[in-house]
Structure formats: C-alpha cells, structure tokens
Amino acid sequence: MLRLLPRHLLPPRAHRAISPTASPLSRRRALLLLGFGCCRGPPPAHSYASMAPPPVAKKVPRQLVDHGDVRVDNYYWLRDDSRSDPDVLAHLRAENDYTAAVMSDVKQLEDEIYAEIRGRIKEDDIDAPLRKGQYYYYERTLTGKEYVQHCRRPVPTDAPITVHDVMPTGPDAPDEHIILDENVKAEGHDYYSIGAFKVSPNNKLVAYAEDTKGDEIYTVYVIDAESGEYVGQPLKGITSDIEWAGDDHLVYITMDSILRPDKVWLHKLESDQSSDACLYHEKDDTFSLGLQASESKKYLFVESGSKNTSFIFYLDTSKQNKELVVLTPRVYGIDTTASHRGNHFFITRRSDEFYNSELVACPLDNVAETTVLLPHRESVKIQEVQLFDNHIAVYERENGLPKVTLYRLPAIGESIGQLQGGRTIDFIDPTYAVDPEESEFHSSVLRFNYSSMRTPPSVYDYDMDSGVSVLKKIKPVLGGFDASNYVTERKWAAAADGTQIPMSVLYRKDLVKLDGSDPMLLYGYGSYEICIDPTFRGSRLSLVDRGFIYVIAHIRGGGEMGRKWYEDGKLLKKKNTFTDFIDCAEHLIKNKYCSKEKLCINGRSAGGLLMGAVLNMRPDLFKAAVAGVPFVDVVTTMLDPTIPLTTAEWEEWGDPRKEEYYYYMKSYSPVDNVAAQEYPNILVTAGLNDPRVMYSEPAKYVAKLRDLKTDGNLLLFKCELGAGHFSKSGRFEKLQEDAFTYAFILKALGMTPKMASV
Numbered sequence: 001m002l003r004l005l006p007r008h009l010l011p012p013r014a015h016r017a018i019s020p021t022a023s024p025l026s027r028r029r030a031l032l033l034l035g036f037g038c039c040r041g042p043p044p045a046h047s048y049a050s051m052a053p054p055p056v057a058k059k060v061p062r063q064l065v066d067h068g069d070v071r072v073d074n075y076y077w078l079r080d081d082s083r084s085d086p087d088v089l090a091h092l093r094a095e096n097d098y099t100a101a102v103m104s105d106v107k108q109l110e111d112e113i114y115a116e117i118r119g120r121i122k123e124d125d126i127d128a129p130l131r132k133g134q135y136y137y138y139e140r141t142l143t144g145k146e147y148v149q150h151c152r153r154p155v156p157t158d159a160p161i162t163v164h165d166v167m168p169t170g171p172d173a174p175d176e177h178i179i180l181d182e183n184v185k186a187e188g189h190d191y192y193s194i195g196a197f198k199v200s201p202n203n204k205l206v207a208y209a210e211d212t213k214g215d216e217i218y219t220v221y222v223i224d225a226e227s228g229e230y231v232g233q234p235l236k237g238i239t240s241d242i243e244w245a246g247d248d249h250l251v252y253i254t255m256d257s258i259l260r261p262d263k264v265w266l267h268k269l270e271s272d273q274s275s276d277a278c279l280y281h282e283k284d285d286t287f288s289l290g291l292q293a294s295e296s297k298k299y300l301f302v303e304s305g306s307k308n309t310s311f312i313f314y315l316d317t318s319k320q321n322k323e324l325v326v327l328t329p330r331v332y333g334i335d336t337t338a339s340h341r342g343n344h345f346f347i348t349r350r351s352d353e354f355y356n357s358e359l360v361a362c363p364l365d366n367v368a369e370t371t372v373l374l375p376h377r378e379s380v381k382i383q384e385v386q387l388f389d390n391h392i393a394v395y396e397r398e399n400g401l402p403k404v405t406l407y408r409l410p411a412i413g414e415s416i417g418q419l420q421g422g423r424t425i426d427f428i429d430p431t432y433a434v435d436p437e438e439s440e441f442h443s444s445v446l447r448f449n450y451s452s453m454r455t456p457p458s459v460y461d462y463d464m465d466s467g468v469s470v471l472k473k474i475k476p477v478l479g480g481f482d483a484s485n486y487v488t489e490r491k492w493a494a495a496a497d498g499t500q501i502p503m504s505v506l507y508r509k510d511l512v513k514l515d516g517s518d519p520m521l522l523y524g525y526g527s528y529e530i531c532i533d534p535t536f537r538g539s540r541l542s543l544v545d546r547g548f549i550y551v552i553a554h555i556r557g558g559g560e561m562g563r564k565w566y567e568d569g570k571l572l573k574k575k576n577t578f579t580d581f582i583d584c585a586e587h588l589i590k591n592k593y594c595s596k597e598k599l600c601i602n603g604r605s606a607g608g609l610l611m612g613a614v615l616n617m618r619p620d621l622f623k624a625a626v627a628g629v630p631f632v633d634v635v636t637t638m639l640d641p642t643i644p645l646t647t648a649e650w651e652e653w654g655d656p657r658k659e660e661y662y663y664y665m666k667s668y669s670p671v672d673n674v675a676a677q678e679y680p681n682i683l684v685t686a687g688l689n690d691p692r693v694m695y696s697e698p699a700k701y702v703a704k705l706r707d708l709k710t711d712g713n714l715l716l717f718k719c720e721l722g723a724g725h726f727s728k729s730g731r732f733e734k735l736q737e738d739a740f741t742y743a744f745i746l747k748a749l750g751m752t753p754k755m756a757s758v
Helices: 025-037 045-049 086-119 538-544 563-567 575-590 606-617 634-638 646-653 659-668 696-708 731-749
Strands: 062-066 069-073 130-132 135-141 149-154 177-181 193-199 205-211 218-224 235-244 249-255 261-268 277-281 288-293 299-305 310-316 325-328 335-341 344-350 358-363 371-374 380-387 391-398 401-408 433-436 445-451 458-463 469-474 486-494 500-508 520-524 549-553 599-604 624-628 681-687 715-720
Touching (some): 086 538, 086 696, 086 715, 086 731, 177 205, 218 249, 249 288, 277 310, 310 335, 325 335, 325 344, 344 380, 391 433, 401 433, 486 575, 500 538, 500 575, 520 575, 520 606, 538 549, 575 606, 575 659, 599 606, 624 731, 696 715
Parallel strands (some): 520 549, 599 624
Antiparallel strands (some): 062 069, 149 177, 235 249, 288 299, 299 310, 310 325, 380 391, 391 401, 433 445, 458 469, 486 500
C-alpha cells in the first residue's frame, strides 16, 4: 500500500545512482592539489558592484489591504497567468542574461564540474529487471541519450520467483523488446517527461502519461506493447494518476481550473474521451484526489485527501459494473490508506489519538468490522505497508531512521489477529534511506532500494521466509569513486526549546580538518511531513571532493521524527522550521564543522521558503545561499484561491483570511520581510511553467532584494523559460543545473582554481 501523495511543493527526488569503483588515493590527492586544493580568498564585495548593473524591475505600486493592514507590492505586475506578457518575458530574459554575464568568468569551472559529474555515470546501463507474469520489465539508458527506453524480455521458465532469479542475457537469451523509447518521443520538445507507464494486466497494452511543457498537465496514450501502434485517441488534460481497470478500461483523474485533482473518470478503450463516465467529483476545494492500484491488482483505490483528513473509495476491477464504493468514511482528522489481500482490506489509520498510525484489517463484506494488526506506538511511525500473498512488509520510522519489519500472514481465509514475531532488516550506515520498490505480489520476495550519502543506490531482493538478501543491482559510479574515502555521521543540534534536531553529515575523511576552516553546504526542507532522507547523489561528490562537508538538517515540519515532528513545524508553529535550521547552523559552527565565512545553504520549493526566511532572520550567518523555485510570497499567494494549490495549502500554512494566521504568516513571509540590510551571496531559480510555485514569486523576491539590500554581494536569478517546477527534463540537462549551482557556490567562496584541473 504505497502512499498516495498529493501535489504539494515537493522537493526533487534524490537521483538514484551509482556504485563504487576503486582508484588510487594518492592520485586523487594530487589532482585536488593541482586543481582546487589551493584557493584564493573571496573577492571583495565592491568587485561585484563594479560589474554591469543588474536588471532593475520597474515599480508599479499596488496596495493590498487585509484585516486593516496595508501592504504595498511594487512588483505585483510580474505575475502573468498567461506567461506571455512581453514586459515580463523581457525582464526574465534580462535576468538570465545578467546571470550568464556574471557567471561567465567561471564558465570553464562549470564545464569542468559538469564533465566530472557526467563522468561518474555509466551512461549505457539497465536497472534491476522486475519479473511480472511472463516478462521481465526494465529501463535502459544509452550513451549520450537524455531519456530512458522502456524494455522487456520474455521469461523462459515457469519456475517460482526467488531472490536468485536472474534475467537471462547473452546470445541465447530471449530477444529484448523496446516498448517505448523516450528519446524518440522527446524529439522536437524542449521538455519531455513521462509521469506514468502502466502495463495492462494481460501484458498486451501500455498506457503512458506525457508532459511536454513542465506544467504537469498530461496527455495519456495507449499503445500496443509489441507493435507500438496507438490504440484509440489520447486522453488530454489529466494528471499522471492512471490505472488499468481490467484489460479494456482505464481510470484517470482530471483537474479543475486551479489544477486541483477533483474528478475521477472511467474510460473504455477506443471510445471517445467525451463519453467517459465521471465516477466521483470532489467539490471541497481543500481536498484533492489520488489513485492507486492494490498490490493484488484486484482493486483500485481512490483517495480524497486534505492535509488532515482522507477517505477512500474502492473499485473492483473484475466486475462488469465498475463503480466506486466507500471503504473508509469522511471523518475530519482521520487519515487513511488502503490495500487488499485475499478476503480482507488492510487499512492504515491516523488521527489525533493514534498520530503515528495503526494498521487494521477488515473483511471485504463488512468493512466496518476492523481488527487491529499493529497498534499505535508512541515511538514508531508507520510510513508505508506493502502486501504479498503470504507476507506484509511494514516501512516504519523510529528515532528518525527508517526500518523495515516483515510479518508472515495467516493463510487466506483464516482469521487475522494482531501481528506477532516480526523480523526487522538490519542496515549498516549510521544514517541512510530505504525505499520500497515494486515487488511481485505472488511471491515471497521483497524488493527495496537502499542507499546512504556514501552508498550508491542498491536494489535488494529479500526472501521473507528465509531472511536471505541478494543484491540485484548497485548503480556504478565511475571516475575513481571509493566509498571507503567518505564518512557519514549522525549528529544532533539542540534547538532553543531543547528539542534535539538530527542531522546527516557527509565528508571526505582525507580532506576535512574539522577545525572550523572547512567549507560546508547545509541543506534543509521541513514541510509537508516529507522525510529528506540521506540518499546518495553522485553530483554531490564534486563539492565533497573539493573539501566540502555536506549536511542535511532534518528540521521540524518534515516527517523524519514522526507525526508530531511535522505538526510542530506547521501552521502557527511554522517558525520552528526556520529556528531549527539556524540552530543547526550555529551548532555546526560551534563544533568546528565550518565557520560563517564558509557556510553555504540550499533549499528548494518549500525549502526555498526556508532559505528566504532564514536569510531575513540571520543574514550574517551564511556566506552564500541557493533558493530553488522558492515559495517566498506566502501571504499574497495564500490569499488568492485562484492560484494552483492555494486552497489545499490552508491546512499546511494557515488561512490568512483569518487575522491570526495573516499576521503570523506575514511575520515570516520572505517577500514581506526583505529589509535594508546586508545579505550573503544569493542564487534564485525558477521555472516559467511551474504550476506549484509561480515564477513571479522568486522574480518579485529578487526585485525587492535588489532594491533594498545594502551590500555588493552576488544576487543572481535564473529562470528556465521552457520548464516547470523540476527544471529541465533530460538527465544530463539536470546535471548541468547542478554544475551551475556548484560553480556559483565556489565563486561565492572564492574557491576558483588557480590552474586548470588535470
């Protein structure tokens, strides 16, 4: 039962890649000394001020009056819902040109970093094949190509799936068939993303959802899996939530005018979309719909959820009369997810009483009769549940770390009671990430993905009967990566109220001195109960191999330490998120991990709000900051229900139509609190087609900073004019963005090379 996530201001997914190869340490040290071991000091602030002047946004004062309070927004004109206003586009292009000009002196460095990052990737590779029915399914990447191929091979045996199951390759192996080549589909598009790729139950058809703008509005195509020929006409203007309801029907979700997923539809193949049946319309604009198939594939679940409440319908895919039936009722404060096995539904329930969730089961023919399988526990949060014929895997969190506990279930048809005698999988690193992978329901093999900041993503198959674990795939990391050179640590910082804040730390042990002189990049998010786990990211090594310490601050507002951790960082407690981050920074400085002069910070989306807030609160604490697609105009956005996501966000940030929330939000909203003071070096990014954080928010933020800040430090704004919230779509294009960001950080710290690296 994989959680249905609403379309919040999500952080980017950690890049999955990549496994160690050996390299002589002495050679690496020599390269570092020649390239970046010797650095000049940062240039004086006035040297930036002497450059060509940055774009100055015109001021068109607009009074915004709420609760008798008057705010003047000089840059409201930058918001253009059509994204076609020539003055707005001219200003964004001018900002991009200015950023390119200022960064031109480190373009060679950027290119070198890009080459490093790309050089760590095995460009021609396949992921771990998954056996489903009579086929192995997998994705393949090709040298020089931005996108993946979706492939399959026939299974040459009827033997049961085991952890030792391996897809045959070589001259005698069944032929590979390329179902879909994204590289071909992406031709002619500046942006291309497939949000869903769903194979029909009989393996004959594939439905895939395509976005060619970055606005997350998808078109769904159905193709014959063998010939690639289209079946029927495409479905337009939908979300990426699609599921098969048998072999000849699709269920999908559409959005309203503010891009809120509000209607679920049933589509019969080869019929016109206009004749599709609406199964449910969610009219409450604080709720959004999500769609999920059970692991058994016998039921579809439609969840309608807000931040505090969710309820579920189910659809029996085997019935001719396909309609939704209520599974869990709509009760404020009760949050549920569901799945199915045998003659029971399995339901995870959360409320104020059992805030870390409990797991219950109910018979298909009497959903009101529930049996508690796992009771609520104060210290353990149930995060996800994955069902099998004979087992259940429970993904939990305890003391901020993920864990996986496995239970054997009674035979189908037997009574189910409280789960006993669970087996927990052991993990090695002090801080790490574990994520469920798709597994075959009719097997005893659990597949999961493990990584840490020094351990590349590793796919394991785990036999839930024997406890045997087999590594199926570890992403190769080229370029001399050796995991033993790196140290990961878990540290704790005390917040002002005594709360202990966990931090995940990565550094290279032969380069870091821990005497306060090391440069650092501190990352934070802290919203939506999202856990920012310490996954591996190959591009990060381009900083760490230059002597940086990389730290993730697991601040309140996230979900790392349980539900209360989230609730203590939202609504009228939101400032805990910001002060936690500041307290982490000060702890790291006090304990000689860095100094103010070497401390850089980074956050994205809701983490960009974090950046804007702490820069206003403590601009003296940081040397440089990167705010990616930042949610910074909090009050104005949350007062406007016509903007995508606003109504659904009132339970996260508060409804500023109410005076208490208005003034609290105003007290931290970055745009509303930019002051005439010195700020560190700042890079801000945006995407013109972003449906989550409108490009105008960071544009206004930068314009106001330019007007008021009293320093000569870098302030750069980079807006992708052909992308959305997650920037460019190609895998190498994304690496270029990382290289640009790192070049900015190194420039801000004065860590540019005296000579070209070898």
